[in-house]
Amino acid sequence: MFWFSVSLMTDIAITVLVLVVAVAAFVWNRLPVEIVALGVALALLGTGVISMEEAFSGFGSATVVLIAALFVVAEAIDAAGITTWLGGLLVRFAGTSRVRLVLLMMGITAVLTAFISVNGAVAALLPMVVVLAVRLGRRPAQLLMPMAFAAHAGSLLVLTGSPVNILILNAAMESTGHGIGFFEFGLVGFPLLVGTMGLAVWLGPKLLPDRSPDALPKDLSSHGDTLMQHYLGDDQLTRLRIPPDSALIGLPTVDPLAEHPAGLHLISVQRPSGKPVRADELSAGDQIIVRGDQQLINEFATAHALEQTDGATCGLISRSYGVAEVVVAPRSNLVGTVVYPGMITASGALVVLAHQRPGDQLSRERATVAAGDMMLLQGAWSALDKHTVDHDVMLVDSPDAIRRQTVPLGPGAVPALIVLAAMVIMLSTSIVPAPVAALLAAMAMVVLKVVTPAQAHRSMAWQTLILVGAMIPLSSAITTTGAASMIADGMVAVIGGSGPLLLLAGIFVVTAVLGQLISNTATALIIIPISLSVAAEAVINPITVLMCVAVASSAALLTPVSTPANMMIMQPAGYRFGDYWKFGLAVMALYAAVAILLVPVFWPAHVL
Template sequence: MTDVSITLLVLVVVVAAFVWNRLPVEVVALGAALALYGTGIVGLEDTFAGFGSGTVVLIAALFVVAEAIDAAGVTTWLGSLLIRFSGTSRSRLMVLMMVLTALLTALISVNGAVAALLPMVVVLAVRLGRRPSELLMPMAFAAHAGSLLILTGSPVNILVLNAAVETTGTGIGFFEFGLVGLPLLLGTIGLTLWLGPSLLPNRTPEALPKDLGSHGATLMTHYLGDDRLSRLTIPAGSALVGQPVACFQEDDDGGHLHLISVQKPDGKPSTLATFTAGDDIVVRGGQPRIDTFAARHGLTQDDNATCGLISSSYGVAEVVVAPRSNLVGTEAYPGMVTESGTLVVLAHQHPGEQESSGRSLITAGDRLLLQGTWSALDQHTVDHNVLLVDSPDTIRRQTVPLGPRATPALIVVGIMVVLLATNLIPAPVAALLAAMAMVVLRVVTVQQAHRSMAWTTLILVAGMIPLSTAITSTGTAEILAEGMVSVVGGGGPLLLLVGIFVVTAVLGQLISNTATALIIIPIALSVAQESSINPYTVLMCVSVASSAALLTPVATPANMMIMQPAGYRFGDYWKFGLAIMALYAAVAILLVPVFWPLQT
């Protein structure tokens, strides 16, 4: 067999394996690379070149940046703005949601934006009495359109940029993708408002994500009943300064007030025996009694804290004592500092009983409400002795908009966008610097950065690069291009664009759009060379067609993400997807040549 025959055979097997969808896509991609090496089509260095490519580094760095934006509370803040301004109007809700999704996608990719906004949109649908199926497909399709607003919107954009640089010596501008991305976004919004009510599926999901937006109030009612928990700050002139903590007593005037804890402003327990200016005291009692006590001693209540439980600096975690836990038989009481010295027990509750206000022994199944800094909660609630009800990280992301690290996160993203837009340094270097800055500035931990990696995407890109290389180096791309030219070339360059769009779009419904781009780009460039067409025109046509992954849930991870929360079925995507696909075809075939003329 010739090198071309072997390459074509590997290509056919890879596409068939992707469509079959029984093997992990990572295995298929890596198997393709190893098959090419085993048959001698590519050398050892080329086989693994993808794992050291700047493309993979850039994509990985953007995953970390996306995680940092979400961890800093930026997406929560955007969600709160959406709820505030959308009201009950369907049209306003759709427009704002889709614009927000597209803008976020432009910065952190389709999958990152959909993953970040999915819980918020589902909760929004429930709060407004709408089905999630009404909102989630428009959100995903807006993300696809938003991926073409700027360079960072999609790995495909990066592949197209690299191909343009290698072919012509010059790239595509950071904002140049927006020439097609903006019409796609506006058209998608218009079609959603016009055809959405009749074409969008009306489904009911089996289960909905947990809404933690009012988590503080829920915990307050569950553990404290009619009482309230408040956080009071001791100013320098307060009569409490210097008084012994042990002598605190407020049970006169027909009311009562319990001192639960003395903490530093960041939520860390104080180890001093006396009250100190600047400390916060956590008290429990009726709200009128708390107000009276605060006024008497000149204390200020933290209005930014949710029910005295959650703020940007500290939060709470609810844990259940596990069977055979080492904690069984030990003593607990409200205000007790845990063994780590960083968390305070706010409440202790036996199964089926009211919260215990005094000392009591812990039994299996008991519930403990713990408070401390977010980092302390993350670190010390992962313990085999207890079962965590809701992770502190999840609570923080849903309840704390614009957390303490939001400012450095936004500054880093702004600098990264400027560097990418101006090409002062290579794109992988700019993104990697941004990702490193997010870790150094503690916007995300190293562990969170590791977890943010979408390894499927990274391995897929790295594994498919050798196949893309082989398609070019063996002359396979030229042969396929000649075949396409011989079939549709007589109809002129515009018909060639139609052929490129159809092949790319159809393949993109069956396999990853990133994998599709890696396969089609060398073929499209050969078509451009064979027919003397501007390579930028065919590359942008491929970029638009690759983003038109709209007809099946397996086309992109974002399509798959929304399937279960919305209750969609496999065949629900094509009805509305075809309408949007027609828009993509019009942009790719008619509008792309306007900005990138067919003839150079």
């Protein structure tokens, strides 16, 4: 027994020492966080606190699988244009007002969190918020932390917002015989959300770090207009659809505008999908792409009863087709070949809309290609993705990036929304475990071609996955060695016999402190039985104590390692480890006030 106790205390001391060194290394910020996290797992393994299997168990844990699957789902939501649509709504209603932008962004994040979890909501909205910040000339660091903190508050709006809520519900059922309503969590969640929004608006400019990330995405929201101005100048590019009763049907495809007025130029004949027409004769539904003065285009369209199909993207970009700007690479096989506007490329899937040599006028006739020449290609989005990855040319902006920022609710929006709804239903009803639900949704996004396998692979934020996977052994060690229970028991014992408010304050402090070091789910699992036993001894309503634990468990605000959501925003915002506590402490004070003062109002501490 003596040797067992000595060994146990040694494991506790080693675990606490590793924890302290890890936090110091994170704060020091001189080593990559992945190296620190992996070093933690290896240190625990080397000192014998955990076994080999335990040291690497985090990388096969359900948590890492859940996060990885959510990255794919988030990628699909972004690729389908759903986040672009949400971003458009934000820009439309927020305008240039920082206050409206922050409030709307945080509100959308909180509502989404209530259905797909904190990590899922942050992963889904992160690309949109970063691009939105660039578009509006703001630093992502000023928006991403309020977004993540809104997600934490949103997890308490309804029962399905967090796994901790389910644990609280189960504990309430076991201890009192009756549970907590689906929307009852909102009694504390809504004040937390409103208060967090107010703090972000009031104190955000003072407490949020003014940092820039290593790299920012390019704002491509007005890319169609930019390309039109660069390649076409004052001319317009319009698609004229041939109706079923048109006299043009049956005419040669090579020049359907043989008698067109001067100043009107035929570019190509395409299908509605953007694919060039290779048939010899025109057919109903074909689209004639013309360039010239808008008045001439209107007159010609009226004379031939043609329908103008263009929208706001000036004939360059739609849900079905888009454009890619390429530069001819040095020593390219294209050097010395002939190119002209309207030429169909060798693949048969793309058409050359324009060709220009730097410093020269835009070419409207046949020209010999030289290294450094620029070409504007048009075709279906899938064709652009496939045929512009070529060593002969260099892409200026990828078609995928253009589509995501310029096409709201693209072709994959409907299947993406259906899969998202199915995942929400599975998560809210617990038909299957959360990792299984997320994994099924991620697989469905690939099968339904909302994202390609390559896009799914690229969606992985490896820094986050490595950090979470490598830190899980430390979280387990803190629990299994008894370090967490020893700390919690000692702190709760000091105030266990005091009044209800001091008891709630003590439980909040213990839960919040542990929540900065280990996952909030693990924190709740440790604190729930301890707090219930103290509530029984002090003859206090167990529901009061449990709701205090629920609020405190969501207050993982002071470090990036406290939740995966906090970690996700670190790199895109350019945050450092020590950037979270300034604004986090202000929000933490709000959580403390709600847990200690507001919880007893809705769930009285005295037992009837």
